Amino acid sequence: MKTVITVVGRDSVGIIAKVSSVCATFGVNILDISQTVISEYFTMIMIGDIDNITIPFTRFVDEMAKLGQENSLEIHAMHEDIFNSMHRI
């Protein structure tokens, strides 16, 4: 199972490092990163493998939201099935 983590906000040093660090803490293995900066705004999608996650996924969602608040970013972790359901037949 995979999670899609989206990060949106003003660009600064170390955003990817902070998000990756929380993933590593809870056993979420990063599979893919797509990232871009448009006029100082940072946008990233990260795909993580959650098969070996060490906490309930709903808690991981909270941890990511907390990280976002601490760094003035919008960070959301969502199960990938919602995107697959909506956009793939």
Next chain:
Amino acid sequence: MPNLNDVFETINMIREECLDIRTITMGISLFDCASEDPNRLCNRVYDKIMTRARNLVEVGNEIEKTYGIPIINKRVSVTPVSLLAGNLNRDDAVRLAQTLDRAAHELGINFIGGYGALVQKGFSAGARVLIDAIPEALSSTQCVCSSVNVASTKAGINMDAVAEMGRIIKQTARLTAGQGSIGCAKLVVFANVPEDNPFMAGAFHGMGEPETVINVGVSGPGVVASAIRRAGVCNLTELAETIKQTAFKITRVGQLVAREAANRLNTPFGIVDLSLAPTPAIGDSVAYILESMGLEKCGCHGTTAALAMLNDAVKKGGVMASSHVGGLSGAFIPVSEDAGMIEAAKCGALTLEKLEAMTAVCSVGLDMIAVPGDTDEAVISGIIADEISIGVVNTKTTAVRLIPAVGKKVGDMVSFGGLLGEAPVMAVNPHSPASFIARGGRIPAPIHSLKN
């Protein structure tokens, strides 16, 4: 890997365009709770609901967090209570409603449906007791919803029940006069009622349903309105395509949530209801969809055609997205729950007569409409009879949820709060159908009901 545009399209739908799952509704059969002793009946009903639905709210919250999609309501629907009420008196039937209310509060759900009766051909003893108890039941509870099916294409229209419901609605309005006659917002009169509808106030657990079942209602008027605005200048064939594609995406989320909820609750999945259900929030309105299609104001000439196309396109897009579609499945047009409808009714663009025409081409019927408190009960029965006959003749569900707001006159506002919103009191034709309604009896089933 999901592509970047798809991910942000989904997130935008949820955060900016009010996409949500309107309700996860667990249907629970109460047949095995039947008892000659009213106390035992109440205890069994309470215990069964508490056992079967104990994890409903928790599971709903977990799914909400996992997929990042808001799930606004968790609800329970039960076997029509009239089927268990044959041995009860009126006070027992009120106590049963209070038992349902207590269970709803304990579970943390916002509504429990099924305090109702099916009387399309006539009244059983239980149906009579229950209908008689409705005003007091709704005025002494908060979460209980009631529905009465007075007609079907197969059976025709039970005009005795139509007359009775005019009285019951007025009485309910009087008993809840202190809160804007809110009791009437929890009471629906149906024709061709579906037995698997997850939406309130009409939800109940039908006779042919399994022991327990999960039905899900999606919502997304804001998403459809945005898609139409993005489509820009295009003809109606192209616009219908846009609506279909959007409805498909919305419904797929409903299907995902329904399947997941059914798995986690170890309960069979019933249906996804494709209805576009508005809320009073700005940007979550069916009227705005119609206006974004090119109407100056919802209710102007052309509204019925626009709504017909919307309703059809939503079904065509949605039906492929779910393995089982059911319930009401169509656009809802509840006046008090839709910011655009409220505006249109306030400025006089939307009238009761136009709403009646609109219900011929979309789901449900005259929904959440406030009328003057002094409206005669025969006039209310006349409105019910008109609306119900549209359903019976066109082999579709129609319903009436009218609020004769005590002490209010045309142009006043009535506020119900929360999802029920607020409604401007609309004008009613003052001429009386009383002699017609007083005839009673049954309007025979239409000829095209004989299909065998």
